[in-house]
Amino acid sequence: MNNAPGLLLTILAFLAVIGPLVFVHEMGHYLVGRWFGVKAEVFSIGFGREIFGFTDRLGTRWKFGWLPLGGYVRFAGDMNPASQPDPAWMLLPAEERNRTFQSKSVGRRALIVAAGPLTNFLFAILIIAGFVLVQGQxxxxxxxxxxxxxxxxxxxxxxxxxxxxxxxxxxxxxxxxxxxxxxxxxxxxxxxxxxxxxxxxxxxxxxxxxxxxxxxxxxxxxxxxxxxxxxxPVGPLTALRLGAQQSWYIVRIMADGLGEILTGSRSAQELGGPLRIAQASGQMAADGLGPFAFFIALISINLGFINLLPVPMLDGGHLLFYALEAVRRKPVAPQVQEWAFRSGLLLLLGLMLFATFNDLSAFGLWRGLSGLIG
Structure with missing residues (x-):
């Protein structure tokens, strides 16, 4: 447990955590979307300019972006963050329009969106179940x-x-x-x-x-x-049950922790960002394959949990609007959705900056700078 990871191991371990988990998350969206007959135009791991990629026979562009901190699947008809169709959508031929995201019922759109975080939970359950199957309960x-x-x-x-x-x-x-x-x-x-x-x-x-x-x-x-x-020793079904129980226990801890931060009973400085995840990734990799695999399961649960929060720009925000659409029998006004998703983007950017500030504080950067200035 005292192995100190080097910078290269930390970077590689972080990429080995984030890359596969983003792929798993987006693959959930992709598979359910294809199941419902929606064409996927782009499957991207990372954001920004494409480093390399290829186009498959179904017309999906699989690519890697230069900023490996996320990813996305863009379905046909899914023209903006609020998933509103372009005016040109109505001019598409009926057969092509039926393969777009917006042509599907609100229930199917909700399933496509929910599939990402749910796949993260399933992935974590399988990892934990694998541990239980090998080690026993x-x-x-x-x-x-x-x-x-x-x-x-x-x-x-x-x-x-x-x-x-x-x-x-x-x-x-x-x-x-x-x-x-x-x-x-x-x-x-x-x-x-x-x-x-x-x-x-x-x-x-x-x-x-x-x-x-x-x-x-x-x-x-x-x-x-x-x-x-x-x-x-346990069998596969018992291992899956125990994996699901352990995953649910972790979700409850995360929900309780978030609630305590929102109510002020815990310090918001406990919110960590990508730098602390990278640091922990390197440490877990240095500790061995077992701790590293369990850490991947933990981050996968975290990714699924965060994405289900009812914040515009996240999957949970989309699901909130689909729930309102199902109740109202019509979509929320485009202007309201656009305002909400712009606000959600600002909120997420602010939280990212705040978490990064906390990370740098935890690493002692500000104390070091104050010492140099003093």
Missing amino acids: PSTAPIAGKIMAGSPAEQAGFASGDVVKRVDGQAIASFAALTSYVRSRPDTPITADVARGGEEIAIRVTPRAVPAVDQQGQPVKMGMLGISGQTE
Whole structure:
């Protein structure tokens, strides 16, 4: 965990995270759009001037832009950010017009738009499910799995497979109960009665105090023995269920965090941008393939969550207007949509600048500049 990534690894890791996730997101839009018979004119990874690309036999231009911080699919008839058709759209031949985005029902347009973030969620679920399938799910039984080298547990004589029956005379029914008891007793000697090889032995051990934060975000000390629980093998369906549960748990954490920032109970300086994502990408890549893959799943969930927010310019903004169209039985006035999407663009640009400012602050840039000026 202490491997320090170099600049080149950080850049490559960031591109290895953002590029595939943008591709997955846009591929969701693309596949559902093609399923409904909509022609895709452009599939772009990155923005700005095209670096290279090709046109397939269906007339879609697949290209890479020079700024790899996003991407888009442009469907026929989708002429602007508010997805309003050009006046020339009505002059198209009926067959060609039927292959445009605007010719589809509001329900199908909503499905095409929602497919992007939903594909990000599905991608994350598959990654997490893959981990569970390979590693198994944690066992609830109070059985020692791996013993960390140099840990208090190893020094006290714990062994893999030990079944913890009691701690300080208190019955232990689950590994979670053992963890909870130990965490609340940093630097406090405890006695664990464990079953091993048909006999029961008592082990005296002192949990090591490690820094942590409580639910209010205050620094505390937490007890740690250095024992991980055992895992149980699972089948593909159970792995998918656990992957979905873990993904939903992460979404809830993100929603709670955003709510706390909006209400002022958490600092807005916690909002990170692409620089901190790049830094974390490099660190996870340096830590190994496993942490890096899980980080990709986390960012994929983040990308899906953010895109579903009801902000114009994001997929959630489009879905909001489609919901209003379904209720009103007619589209929202073009002028209102245009105003909303221009405002949404300004909001997103402002948030991007603010997040980048936070990133630079976290890296100590402003402190360094103030020191030079002073």
